Amino acid sequence: MNAALIGLLGVVAGALLGGVVNQEVERRRRRARAGVAGRLIALELGVAARRIRSAQQSGQWWTGSLPSAEWDKHREDLALDMDPAVLDRLYDGYVIIDRRNADKAFTESGSLSSGRHGEPDHA
16 A cells, blocks of 8 residues: 555656646747747848838838738747737837838839828827
8 A cells, every 4th residue: 555655646746747847848938939039020120120211211112011021920929928018019010010011002103201190109
């Protein structure tokens, strides 16, 4: 009976320890994915910002569209490990990107329209 009890305790302890280890491994994977997502999205936002600044200075639209593929692909990974307020600000940035792309597609004139319409208001 003693051997059976010791065996049962060993099984229970092993199961608990395995669960804790698996949880920690998954937490580290999630954080790593969020870190990669953050770096890729930051690079993408940098490209978009440079294109917008260049267009404002030159008065000519950028070639192609402002990028948003990394956001579309990785935002869920980023959301797992980010402050919701920061995530909201990133979302606002991509709203601006989408609207600027739509403005460009709508005008098709080769020059920028004036004004800053369509940007989120953060007072």
